[in-house]
Amino acid sequence: MIATYGFNATLTARPAMGDRLVELLLTGLNEGSPGASEHCLVYLVSRSASDPDVVHVTEGWTSEGEHHRLFAGEAARALVARIDPLLAKEPEYTDYVPVRGKAAF
Template sequence: MNAHYGFSATLTAKPGTGGELTDLLLTGLSDGNPGASEYCVVYLVCRSASDPDVVHVTEGWTSEEDHHRIFAGEAAQDIVRRIEGMLAQEPEYTDHVPVRGKAAF
């Protein structure tokens, strides 16, 4: 499957909680969660090399509609609610139109 919609987000955790935020974001890959959906073709969580409380997430989806539908579900909304309480500031988002790439983990 190819990604036709994507975005990256930069999330800044409250001081000293970047590891917890990373762990929470990685639960998104567990069965029943958004990153495990067949419609999510890229779900990459990275920590900043210079600030351990800054976490970057890159997602690629089969379509924007699939992304919105999956994120309207209970599992995704639970993760979103938990993330909100961990942030020191509003997340920064950049929308993408995927062209081509590679992901192997």
């Protein structure tokens, strides 16, 4: 499969909540969660090197429609509801069209 839709999200946690934010974001890879879907080809959680409360998420999807469909589901809504109280401000998003790359974890 090829990723045709993707984005980067920057999330800023409340002070000293970066660890908890990372933990919750990584549950997005658990069975039944959006990141575990065959349509999610990239789900990378990273931290800022200079601020442990700034977390970046990079996602690549087979289509924008599949992303929206999965994020309208109960699992994604529940995850967002658990993440929102940890945030100091609204997430910032940059969308993109993946071209080519590599991921090995």
